[in-house]
Amino acid sequence: MGLIVPSSNLTMETELPRLMRARESVFPGERFVFHSSRMRMKHVTPEELRGMNAQTRRAAAELADARPDAVATACLVAIMAQGPGYHCTAEDEITGVLREEGAEAPVVSSAGALITGIRALGASRVAIVTPYMRQLTDLVVAYLEDAGIGVVDALSLEVPDNIAVARLDPEDLRGHVKRLDLTGADALVLSACVQMPSLPVLQAVEDEAGLPVLSAATATAYGLLSELGLDTRVPGAGALLSGR
Incomplete structure (x- = not known):
């Protein structure tokens, strides 16, 4: 899994791996590893969010070098603050960079x-x-x-x-x-x-x-698993990841 995260992010790189590890009790043959590219942001203000978004192409190109199976861009408000529907624009931009760099991974945004x-x-x-x-x-x-x-x-x-x-x-x-x-x-x-x-x-x-x-976080996990064609069950993570 490739992650694009704010430089100050501590949680997505904790909760997503924890969710995927929890799947091992249901799907013992599965293993997930995570590789991140960071975009500078320390304070959640409109100005810093815009500055962070400007680093998207560089972060996506770095992840492409690792040839991930799927990529998530994980800062919900940075995308939503740009106006309705912007997650489609962000996902398309990252997908374009990945393809330019020879990576075929599907892209999920936390906002979408x-x-x-x-x-x-x-x-x-x-x-x-x-x-x-x-x-x-x-x-x-x-x-x-x-x-x-x-x-x-x-x-x-x-x-x-x-x-x-x-x-x-x-x-x-x-x-x-x-x-x-x-x-x-x-x-x-x-x-x-x-x-x-x-x-x-x-x-x-x-x-x-x-x-x-x-x-x-649980929605992003659901999106990644769905894009990979995998069962969306994660024990103890709420109805969305119940497999129902």
Whole structure:
């Protein structure tokens, strides 16, 4: 697996491998390895996100040299902040660079994967938790709604430092969810951010909330497995990865 991640990312390179290792109890013959290319970004602001996006071609070319089987670009808000539908543009750009460099890997973006994952659950109205400042959360909400997904409520934790986001305690999400109005929601996005850790509590929150729970990380895993034609079962990772 090839990953394009922000330079300050600590979580995607933890949660994705953890998800794939969990598959070994169901598919003991499978093994996944991960190789990353980094784009500079330390603070989650519109200016730094634009600067990071400008490094996409270089990062994709570096990954192409490793000949990965699939590539994920993993910064959801960097894509969604560029306007509705931009994940298609980003995926096409990375695919073009990979092909120029002789790599045939399919490309998944965390932004596009979240939309795909919500639809795969049959959901049309969600509540979301983000670590972003309110301005950026509003862009995420607008992006989802442009894709035909209603957002019934959105909680912003307002943490601009990306390293600080990675250090948020996932256990706190159980309390944050209680601040959301889930009326009318048919799914919950526990972390609409690849940097905010949520995997340790995702299944427990799903059990407590009584509705499907996914995250940017579980949606990206679902997208990668689907692109590779593999079974999408990962034990203990919520309804999206239940194999149902």
